[in-house]
Amino acid sequence: MDVYLPIAEVTQDVYVLLGLGFAVGLLSGMFGVGGGFLLTPLLMFVGIPEPIAVASATNQLVGSSVTGVIGHTRRGNVDFKIGTVIVAGGAAGSLTGVLLFGYLRRQGQIDLIISMGYVILLGTLGTLMLTESVGAILRARDADAQPRRLHAHSWFHRLPFKMRFRRSKLYISALLPLGIGYGLGILSGLLGISGGFLAVPAMIYLLGMPASVVLGTSLFQTVFIAALSTILQAMTNQTVDAMLALLVLLGGVIGVHYGSRAAPRFKSEYLRVGLALLILGVGIKLLYDVTVEPTNLFSIAPRVQ
Amino acid sequence: MIRLYSLLVLLALLFNVPARAQALVADLTEHEVAITTGFTGTRVSLFGAIEGGGDIVATVKGPARDTVIRRKSRVGGVWLNTHSVAFKAVPGYYRLFSSTALDQAMPSAARRVEGIGADMLPLAPAEPMDPGEADQFRTALIENLVKTGLFHTSPGAITLVDGRLFEATLDFPATIPTGQYDIEVLLLRQGQVVARQSLPLIIAPSGLDADIKDFAGLSGTLYGIVAVLAAAMAGWFASFLFRNA
Numbered sequence: 251m252d253v254y255l256p257i258a259e260v261t262q263d264v265y266v267l268l269g270l271g272f273a274v275g276l277l278s279g280m281f282g283v284g285g286g287f288l289l290t291p292l293l294m295f296v297g298i299p300e301p302i303a304v305a306s307a308t309n310q311l312v313g314s315s316v317t318g319v320i321g322h323t324r325r326g327n328v329d330f331k332i333g334t335v336i337v338a339g340g341a342a343g344s345l346t347g348v349l350l351f352g353y354l355r356r357q358g359q360i361d362l363i364i365s366m367g368y369v370i371l372l373g374t375l376g377t378l379m380l381t382e383s384v385g386a387i388l389r390a391r392d393a394d395a396q397p398r399r400l401h402a403h404s405w406f407h408r409l410p411f412k413m414r415f416r417r418s419k420l421y422i423s424a425l426l427p428l429g430i431g432y433g434l435g436i437l438s439g440l441l442g443i444s445g446g447f448l449a450v451p452a453m454i455y456l457l458g459m460p461a462s463v464v465l466g467t468s469l470f471q472t473v474f475i476a477a478l479s480t481i482l483q484a485m486t487n488q489t490v491d492a493m494l495a496l497l498v499l500l501g502g503v504i505g506v507h508y509g510s511r512a513a514p515r516f517k518s519e520y521l522r523v524g525l526a527l528l529i530l531g532v533g534i535k536l537l538y539d540v541t542v543e544p545t546n547l548f549s550i551a552p553r554v555q
Numbered sequence: 556m557i558r559l560y561s562l563l564v565l566l567a568l569l570f571n572v573p574a575r576a577q578a579l580v581a582d583l584t585e586h587e588v589a590i591t592t593g594f595t596g597t598r599v600s601l602f603g604a605i606e607g608g609g610d611i612v613a614t615v616k617g618p619a620r621d622t623v624i625r626r627k628s629r630v631g632g633v634w635l636n637t638h639s640v641a642f643k644a645v646p647g648y649y650r651l652f653s654s655t656a657l658d659q660a661m662p663s664a665a666r667r668v669e670g671i672g673a674d675m676l677p678l679a680p681a682e683p684m685d686p687g688e689a690d691q692f693r694t695a696l697i698e699n700l701v702k703t704g705l706f707h708t709s710p711g712a713i714t715l716v717d718g719r720l721f722e723a724t725l726d727f728p729a730t731i732p733t734g735q736y737d738i739e740v741l742l743l744r745q746g747q748v749v750a751r752q753s754l755p756l757i758i759a760p761s762g763l764d765a766d767i768k769d770f771a772g773l774s775g776t777l778y779g780i781v782a783v784l785a786a787a788m789a790g791w792f793a794s795f796l797f798r799n800a
Contacts, residue, residue, distance in 0.1 A: 254594040254729070256764040257771055261595055261729040309782050316790030317797075358625045358636040366633070477783045484779025488771055492782040493764070499786055503793035540633045546702070547628075548695045553621035553641045553681070 257491035258302040264497060266296055271310075271501025278314065278502070279509020280516075281525055286311050286443035287375070289498065291368055291532050300361045302491050304351070304442035305483035309495035311444050311476040314502050315469045322466025329417035329463045332427050333470040336449075339428035340475035343435020348482040351440050355487065356554050365540050367441050372533030375447055376526050383522035390519065418459045418467075426457055431471065438479040444472035578606045579742040579750035581613075581721075586754075588727070589761035596729045599756065601652075601713075601738065602722040609744040610653065610660035611713050611721055614671060615756075617648025617705075618734030621681060624696045640692040641681040647732030649673050649706045652723050654713040662746045669748065671741070673697050673706045704728055733758050 251264045270292050278285035286307055293303035322328050354360040409423035430452050437445040449468045453459045459467070484490040513521070581603030588597050601613060622645040625636040651672055653660045666672045674697060680689045700706040705728075713723040725738075736756040741748050760768055771778040 251593070252595050252729075253592055254590060254760075254764055256760060256768040259730070259732070309786050312783050313786035313788075313790035313793075316787045317794040320791065320794040358623065358639050362633065362635045473787070477787070480783050480786075481776060481779035484771065484782060485775040488775055490771070490779060490782050492767060492771075492778075492785060495782065495786055496789060499789050503790070503797075507793075507797045542634075543629070544627060544634055546699065547626050547634075548699050549625050549627070549636070550696065550699050550703075551623050551625070553623045 253493070253497070255298075255302075255491050255494050257489065258298050258306075258494060260297060260299075262296065262298070262494075267494065267497040268501035270296065271498035272505035273501075274498075275314070275502035275505020275507075276509040276512075277505075277525065277528075279506040279511075280513040280521060281509075283447055283525075285314075285502075287368070287371060287441075287447065288529070288532060290364075290442045291372075291536060293494075293498075294364075295535075298491075298494065300364045301351070301355060301487065301489045302494070304364060304440075305480065305487065305489035306491045306494045306498075307442035308438055308476045308479040308483065309490050309492060310499045310502065311438075311442075312473060312480060313495075313499040314506065315444065315472040315476065317503055317506065318469040319466060319473055322469060325466070327463050327466035328470050329415060329459065329467045330470065331413075332415045332418055332420070332457070332459070333467045335413070335424055335427040336431035336434070336467075336471040337474040339431025340435035340438070340471060341431075341478055343432035343437075344439045344475055344479045344482060345435070346432075347436040347439020348479060348486055349439075350436070351483070352486050358551070362540060364441060365536050369533050369537045369540070371441070371443075372529050372536070376530035376533055379522055379526035379529065383519050383526055386519045387523070418457070418463055420458060422457060430456070431475070434471065435475050435479070438475045439482065442479075444468075444476060446472060577750070578609075579740065579752055580604050581740040581752050581754060583725075583738065583754055583756060586756055588756065588758045590733060590758065590764060591760075591762050592764055594729060594764075596731075597727050597758075599725045599727070600722060601725055601740070601754075602720075603740065603752075604720050605742050605750075606719070607744075608718050609742050609749065610655050611715065611740065611742060612654075612657070612661050612671060613652040613713060613723060613738060613740045615648065615650040615652075615725055616646045616737045616739070617732050617758075618736070619644035619646050620732075621645070622696070624692050624699065626692075626695070638692075640684065640689065642678045642693065642696060643681045645678055645696065645700075646676070647705065647734070648727075648736070649676070649700070650725065651708045652712045652725075653710050654715045654721060655711060657708065657710045660746070661741070661743055665743075665746050665748070669741070673701065673708065703730070705730065705732075727758065731758060733760055 252261050253264045254261050274285040274289045290303050290307045294300055354363050409425050411424045412421055413424045414421050434445040434449055437443055446468050450464050453464045480490055584600040621641055621643055623639050623641045625639040627634040628637040666675045670677050678693050713721050715721045738754040738756055740752045742750040
């Protein structure tokens with residue numbers, strides 16, 4: 251069954267979009283990641299123009315993170331105060347990202363920047379995950395692993411504007427969560443991702459937040475950063491396809507549900523190896539596409555003033 | 556059904572006395588095409604009658620918009636867009652039909668005068684530039700539009716019955732741009748235009764798609780807010796749905 255996407259101006263099979271959403275949702279549910287970093291490249295692979303894929307993925311993220319954050323709030327796993335500070339940084343970052351997006355689009359370089367951004371992100375992430383998960387498998391075999399310190403104290407703990415975050419049992423400079431938020435906002439505006447896979451380690455290792463509140467808080471900030479990016483994209487670049495976002499979201503929420511139920515049945519290290527290989531595969535495909543001589547050197551686009 | 560309808564209209568046209576005086580009478584089976592959610596392309600019939608013989612050439616021209624063509628080059632191992640030229644008022648869709656081989660119906664000299672055919676479209680760069688380079692990019696632009704199926708030439712696609720009645724099927728792919736289309740029908744004798752008729756066709760999104768597109772264009776901010784709220788509501792609803800599961 252085909253559906254005409256009004257902003258993307260392409261016709262796409264509904265089941266392809268629902269299936270894509272479901273697959274990404276399944277992974278999110280299994281691994282507790284946002285999945286935005288896979289959704290955008292996959293949308294590009296099925297023929298959605300890059301700028302539309304990015305902006306619509308942020309719209310989709312709003313919905314999927316609302317579902318997640320509600321669940322975490324019920325269990326009391328959200329630090330609203332630090333989340334709000336991160337969102338404040340994210341607002342500035344998102345504006346920067348969306349403006350940069352518009353500028354690069356007018357220069358005709360947005361497609362390349364999106365692809366290269368994903369190559370770098372997915373390449374780094376996939377490699378890190380692969381070494382980490384293979385390491386975990388090996389460590390599990392020889393059982394006398396050393397417990398690690400939660401976080402080390404270093405120069406950034408001496409920064410000014412200290413704030414107390416009770417839920418996370420932290421007394422740190424507000425500049426740290428603001429800075430993390432700014433970085434996440436740029437990623438959201440430019441690449442259409444929540445950056446959860448970067449935010450989670452940053453919150454654990456840089457801020458020293460307890461692992462129990464990290465996922466919920468990361469989802470909380472994603473709701474607002476993604477919402478702001480979506481609105482800014484719609485305002486400045488007119489690239490948000492709400493129809494596309496809702497279809498992918500529909501498949502996604504069902505996928506998350508089954509993914510989170512299926513997750514306990516598998517050994518998590520092996521799941522992570524699988525995900526790492528998938529991420530690397532998508533990254534390699536994107537890298538291949540930008541480095542191999544294209545069959546057509548020319549491309550056409552409406553002129554954006 | 557369309558053919559029967561065309562035939563009836565044709566008969567009416569032929570026996571209509573004032574129309575007899577005209578060398579060319581043409582019409583479309585539809586003047587408005589609605590793009591709905593399940594749109595996968597559409598067909599419209601062009602039909603008509605001519606008096607005194609001749610060849611027919613018809614063009615379908617989609618809404619014009621400024622278009623940029625970019626050329627990639629290899630820079631440091633990756634292919635990036637290094638050259639670009641913007642052209643003014645490029646039709647988003649262009650189709651040429653003729654009743655016989657194009658060169659026979661209308662020689663290229665006549666086509667140049669009338670601006671008929673993708674290669675004869677008067678496409679001008681938006682900014683002044685070297686004419687040689689502009690030509691190179693213009694050729695590439697047309698080649699690429701042909702490749703995407705948006706520019707197409709169908710010689711012989713107009714069926715002429717008895718030298719008087721003609722019909723052609725205009726099939727539009729799902730990727731067509733929306734807006735006002737202009738269909739121009741020319742009657743030629745010995746390569747010279749002896750009669751012409753212009754027919755408008757509107758291809759517009761309708762229903763939910765049209766509403767979304769209009770809304771997004773009219774107020775991006777409000778559209779963005781609604782898109783966010785819709786996604787948030789869907790997310791909230793999903794959490795409610797799976798709460799007990």
